[in-house]
Each structure stands twice: as structure tokens, then as C-alpha cells.
Amino acid sequence: MNINPDNSSENFVHHISYNNRERMVGLFVFSGFVLFLFFILISIKNQHLFEKREVFFIDVNSSEGISPGNVITALGTEVGVVSNLSLAKDHKIRVSIEVYNEQRKFIRSGAKARVNRLTNIGNALIEIQSNSIDAPILAAGSVIPVEETPSLNDLLLGLANLVQSADNNNLLSKFELMLPKLEKTLENVHEIISQIASGHGVLGAAIFDQQVEKELKVVVKSGADILSEAEGIITIAKQRLVQLGPVLDDAKYMTHDLRGTTQNLPEMVKELDTIIVQVKTALTLVNGELNNIPGVALDARTALKKTNRLLDSVQNTWPLSKANSTLKAKQLIAPHANYE
Amino acid sequence: MQIMNRIYLVLLCLALSSCGGSSVSKPARLTNAEIYTEEAVNAYEDEEWSRAQQLFNQSLTIYQGIDDRTGVLVSHINLVEVALARHDLQSAQKHLIVAEDIVKTEGIGAYQARITLLYALVAIQQDEMTKGNGFLQQLMPEFKGGELVDGIDAIQLAAIASRTELAFTQKQDESLWVLRFANALKKAVNEKMTLKARLLRFQSLLLIQQADYSRAEELLQQALLIVKNNLSRSGIAQVLFELGQLKAKQGTSVQALNYFDRSIAVFRSVGNDVKVNKVKVERAKLAVMP
Numbered sequence: 075m076n077i078n079p080d081n082s083s084e085n086f087v088h089h090i091s092y093n094n095r096e097r098m099v100g101l102f103v104f105s106g107f108v109l110f111l112f113f114i115l116i117s118i119k120n121q122h123l124f125e126k127r128e129v130f131f132i133d134v135n136s137s138e139g140i141s142p143g144n145v146i147t148a149l150g151t152e153v154g155v156v157s158n159l160s161l162a163k164d165h166k167i168r169v170s171i172e173v174y175n176e177q178r179k180f181i182r183s184g185a186k187a188r189v190n191r192l193t194n195i196g197n198a199l200i201e202i203q204s205n206s207i208d209a210p211i212l213a214a215g216s217v218i219p220v221e222e223t224p225s226l227n228d229l230l231l232g233l234a235n236l237v238q239s240a241d242n243n244n245l246l247s248k249f250e251l252m253l254p255k256l257e258k259t260l261e262n263v264h265e266i267i268s269q270i271a272s273g274h275g276v277l278g279a280a281i282f283d284q285q286v287e288k289e290l291k292v293v294v295k296s297g298a299d300i301l302s303e304a305e306g307i308i309t310i311a312k313q314r315l316v317q318l319g320p321v322l323d324d325a326k327y328m329t330h331d332l333r334g335t336t337q338n339l340p341e342m343v344k345e346l347d348t349i350i351v352q353v354k355t356a357l358t359l360v361n362g363e364l365n366n367i368p369g370v371a372l373d374a375r376t377a378l379k380k381t382n383r384l385l386d387s388v389q390n391t392w393p394l395s396k397a398n399s400t401l402k403a404k405q406l407i408a409p410h411a412n413y414e
Numbered sequence: 415m416q417i418m419n420r421i422y423l424v425l426l427c428l429a430l431s432s433c434g435g436s437s438v439s440k441p442a443r444l445t446n447a448e449i450y451t452e453e454a455v456n457a458y459e460d461e462e463w464s465r466a467q468q469l470f471n472q473s474l475t476i477y478q479g480i481d482d483r484t485g486v487l488v489s490h491i492n493l494v495e496v497a498l499a500r501h502d503l504q505s506a507q508k509h510l511i512v513a514e515d516i517v518k519t520e521g522i523g524a525y526q527a528r529i530t531l532l533y534a535l536v537a538i539q540q541d542e543m544t545k546g547n548g549f550l551q552q553l554m555p556e557f558k559g560g561e562l563v564d565g566i567d568a569i570q571l572a573a574i575a576s577r578t579e580l581a582f583t584q585k586q587d588e589s590l591w592v593l594r595f596a597n598a599l600k601k602a603v604n605e606k607m608t609l610k611a612r613l614l615r616f617q618s619l620l621l622i623q624q625a626d627y628s629r630a631e632e633l634l635q636q637a638l639l640i641v642k643n644n645l646s647r648s649g650i651a652q653v654l655f656e657l658g659q660l661k662a663k664q665g666t667s668v669q670a671l672n673y674f675d676r677s678i679a680v681f682r683s684v685g686n687d688v689k690v691n692k693v694k695v696e697r698a699k700l701a702v703m704p
Contacts, residue, residue: 075606095573172562234432237424404492405448405451405452405455405488405497406488406492407455407458407491407492407496408500408568408573408606409528409531409568409569409571410498410535411537411572411573411575411576411579411609411612412535412537412538412539412575412579412580413499413575413648414649414652414689
């Protein structure tokens with residue numbers, strides 16, 4: 075502020091003038107004040123401080139995680155807050171919800187409130203879901219039906235009760251008593267498999283062991299070869315019978331054609347030789363396969379042993395058995411006294 | 415708080431049990447070798463010697479193929495046992511030498527006692543009683559008269575049984591060794607029923623020496639019951655043979671012939687021709703008697 079010393083008789087109030095610095099400071103203070111007001115307005119807007127609200131109600135079984143000020147959402151948007159908690163009928167808690175007037179459009183007739191206590195520990199998330207956005211807006215003061223999830227504490231308490239009741243009823247000891255029976259059942263399964271081994275070992279092995287499957291394929295293939303050869307032999311034999319048929323039917327014809335038949339005899343003998351050779355080959359093949367059968371059977375037993383081992387593994391898996399058996403137990407023959 | 419602790423305990427048990435599961439599978443060749451060995455041991459217990467030998471040879475080949483030295487050693491020891499059961503001394507010695515070599519080179523001292531026992535059994539089968547006795551002495555536990563000082567293992571028990579047999583063959587200190595065998599059997603952790611039957615047979619031999627035939631027969635019948643329960647065919651045949659010999663001593667030749675015939679049938683089923691001939695000789699002696 076500058077006062078002119080030359081005009082000292084004049085009223086100094088009417089002669090106030092500001093320099094640039096003072097003007098800048100004033101502008102800065104003023105703009106700060108405007109900004110402050112602007113922020114306050116935004117805050118008021120965000121906190122819906124002076125916005126008109128409509129009250130709705132939800133009845134919950136427990137007020138756990140719900141307290142005044144809890145946010146209410148709909149379609150992911152904040153639509154209101156919990157304003158009050160009071161006792162309702164049927165030992166329920168009536169939760170008053172204040173929904174902002176602007177967001178009221180999100181709450182339609184048929185809407186349901188979902189109280190989720192598992193998302194945030196200590197705070198429940200209340201979400202209002204409307205069935206259809208075309209439905210009319212829900213009237214203020216309505217009670218919204220509610221779905222509640224159990225809290226983490228409820229879940230842990232339930233688990234604890236389960237353990238407690240299992241403990242009280244000696245369920246674990248009963249389960250332990252049941253284990254030998256289960257083991258016995260598995261033993262019976264072993265027995266059944268052994269029976270299959272003795273009755274249908276090759277088939278059983280073919281199921282479990284690829285090596286046996288291969289051998290079985292060889293056997294089947296050879297068997298098919300043998301059968302096709304046998305078919306050939308039978309066809310030839312049939313031809314012979316067909317040839318012999320007229321001879322047997324008509325002795326007269328046979329007598330007349332005896333010369334013709336005897337003429338065919340060397341050829342027939344030759345064919346018979348071929349048949350014998352073929353039969354011999356077939357028998358050799360069969361013999362070869364028979365020689366392979368012990369090996370196949372052994373492999374089948376091996377496959378079944380593996381299955382047995384698998385069952386043992388299942389049997390030894392907790393909680394079916396407490397102890398694991400060792401395969402090495404029978405690897406070495408027990409010491410023997412002098413052989414007589 | 416207590417409830418929470420229980421929940422944590424249950425969760426901890428679950429975690430530990432899942433850690434216990436073995437997800438690592440054995441190589442197929444090793445599993446096959448073990449299966450062959452197991453089959454072979456079963457065949458040995460069923461006294462199917464040739465099958466046992468064949469299967470042990472297969473497992474030996476697999477173990478050699480993967481250079482599993484312990485597996486090879488165990489297979490050789492098993493093959494020695496089978497060879498001894500078949501009275502095939504040549505094969506027994508061959509496998510025993512290899513087994514001993516592995517024990518020495520690999521430094522697997524745990525098998526040394528078993529090797530010594532097998533050497534003793536080979537020597538006894540070769541009728542080299544002194545040599546066999548020497549090997550058995552290396553395995554003997556400490557005795558105070560007839561009593562054992564400490565506990566014994568299966569190898570020592572087998573050694574005492576063999577030593578008792580040796581005492582009868584050499585006709586020296588039979589009653590002392592029978593007493594020692596009886597005490598050892600009492601102290602054994604796993605009392606083997608076939609060895610108990612053998613003890614009863616030794617005791618019956620002592621009674622026969624004292625001409626107490628009725629008590630001796632009683633013990634032999636007990637032994638027969640045990641070996642039949644265990645389906646030990648060699649044991650059944652041997653007890654029947656001894657009952658036949660006892661009946662022959664008593665002069666009841668019809669019963670003796672019956673026992674001899676039954677013994678021959680069982681020895682034949684095992685394929686022990688040496689024993690069949692031995693019983694036949696005894697039977698023939700009885701048949702020529704007036």
C-alpha cells in the first residue's frame with residue numbers, strides 16, 4: 075500500500091492503489107479459496123451429503139460384518155449406505171439402507187440383496203441385484219429379500235463342530251475299525267484277480283501288459299493262419315468227399331468208371347501228400363505256440379503281480395492303511411538248515 | 415482356541431500324509447526282477463526246485479543287466495539254496511564262489527554269515543563233516559552248557575540245527591546238541607515250525623537210542639502233524655520214512671511198509687530220486703525179512 079506524502083490532507087482511504095505484487099497475492103489467495111470450495115463441492119457430491127435418499131430395508135439373520143456406513147452396491151456401482159440397524163420380527167436384524175436418489179434407478183421390483191461376508195474379513199459386502207432393468211423402480215420403504223453367505227467364522231465353527239462331533243462319536247476310531255474290513259475287501263479283490271489269473275490269465279495279462287498283448291497278437295495271428303490252412307484242408311477234403319460221393323452212391327457207376335478212378339488215384343495220393351504236409355506245418359505252428367504258452371502265462375502272472383502291486387499301493391495310501399508294506403521282504407530265501 | 419488347534423492338527427496331518435506318498439515309480443526292469451525273485455521264492459517254498467532255479471536265473475540276468483550288485487548277490491545266494499535243495503553240489507559251489515567274491519569286493523559284510531552257513535551246508539552235503547563243523551563253529555553263539563547266553567538270529571538257529579544233525583551223524587554229544595537246539599528254538603524271535611518238527615525228530619531219535627519206541631512214535635506223529643500243516647513235502651516224506659524205520663525196529667513190518675510206500679510217493683513228488691532209492695533199499699530189507 076502506498077500513501078502519497080504530498081497530499082496528506084486528503085482521505086487516504088479513497089486513494090488506495092495496489093501494485094502488481096499485491097494483486098498477484100490477492101489473486102492467489104482468492105483462487106485458493108475457490109479451489110478449496112470446489113474440492114468441498116466435489117467431496118459433497120462424492121459423499122452424497124446433501125443428496126436426497128430413499129430408505130429400503132433388508133432383514134438379515136446376523137448383523138456380523140454389517141455396520142452403519144457400509145456401502146451398498148448394485149451392478150458394481152455404489153448406490154447407497156447402511157444407515158441403521160434394528161431388531162425385526164423372527165429374531166432378525168432389520169438393516170435400513172439409504173439409497174441415493176440418482177442411483178435409485180438401479181433398484182427395480184423383484185430385486186434381491188446379497189450379503190457376502192467372505193469377500194472382506196470383518197465387513198460384509200451388500201449387493202442389490204435386480205432381475206430385469208425393465209421392471210418398475212422399487213417403491214421407497216420396501217423390504218428387499220436377502221440372501222446371506224455364511225461368514226468365515228461360521229465356516230470354521232461348522233468345521234470345528236464337525237471335528238467335535240466326529241470326536242464325540244468316536245468316528246475316527248470307528249473308521250480305524252473299518253479299515254481292516256476294507257483291507258480284507260481289497261485282499262478279496264486280489265483273490266478274485268488270482269482266480270482270473272488261473273482261469274483267464276492270458277486275457278487278464280492282455281489287459282494289463284503290452285508285452286503280453288503283443289505275444290497274444292502273435293498267437294492270435296498264428297491261430298488265424300492255422301485256421302485258414304485248416305479251412306483249405308477241409309475244402310480239399312470236401313472236394314474229395316464230393317468226388318467220392320457219386321462213387322459211393324452208384325456202385326455200378328463206380329465199377330464202370332473204376333479205370334477212370336484208378337487213373338485219378340495217383341493225383342489224389344499226391345494231393346493227400348500235400349494235405350499231410352500242410353497238416354504237419356499246421357501242427358508245427360501249433361506246437362510252436364504251445365511252447366510259447368508258458369512264457370505268455372508267466373508274463374500274464376507278471377502283469378497280474380503288477381496289478382496286485384497297484385492294489386497294494388492303493389491299500390497303502392493314507393487313510394486306507396497306516397503301514398506301508400515292503401517288497402524286499404521276500405527277496406532272500408530264509409536261512410535253511412542242512413538239506414536232507 | 416482348542417477347536418482351532420484341532421483344525422490345524424487335522425490340516426497338518428493331511429499335509430504330512432500327502433508328503434508321505436511316493437510318487438516316484440521304480441524302473442520297469444527292476445520291478446520285473448523283483449517280481450521274478452518273488453515268484454522264485456514262492457516256487458522254492460512250494461519245493462518246485464527247477465521252476466525256482468529258472469526264475470532266479472531270470473532275475474539274476476536282469477540284475478546283472480542293470481549292474482545291481484546287491485540284487486546279483488541275493489540271486490546267487492538264492493541259487494545256492496536251490497542247488498543245495500536239489501543236491502546239485504557243482505551248481506551250489508559255483509554260485510557260492512561268485513557270491514563270496516561279491517561280498518568281499520563290495521564289502522557287504524552283512525551277508526558274510528550267510529555265506530559261511532552255505533559253505534557249511536555244502537561241506538556237509540559233500541560228507542566233509544569236519545570241514546562243515548569248522549564253518550558252523552564260526553557261527554555258533556555262546557553257550558553255557560546247554561543254555562544260550564544271548565539271543566540268536568535265524569542264521570545261528572539254522573547253524574545249530576545243522577550242528578545237531580552233525581552230532582547224530584558223528585554219534586557225538588547228541589543229547590547236548592538236542593538240548594541246545596531246543597533252548598535256541600525257545601529263544602528264537604521267529605520260531606519256525608519246520609525247525610520245531612526237526613527238533614521233535616531229533617528228540618525221537620534220542621528216544622529210539624534209549625529203546626523208548628512208543629514215546630518216539632508219539633513225537634514223530636507230532637512232527638508229522640506240523641509238517642503236514644506247513645505242507646512241507648520233504649518234511650512229510652522224511653517223517654514218514656523215519657516212522658517206517660521205527661515200525662521196522664518194532665517188528666511191525668506191515669505198518670513199516672505202509673510208511674515206506676507213502677514216503678516214496680512223497681519223495682517222488684519232490685523229485686528226490688536219491689531219497690526214493692534209499693527208502694526202497696530199506697523197504698527191500700524189510701520185504702526179505704521172514
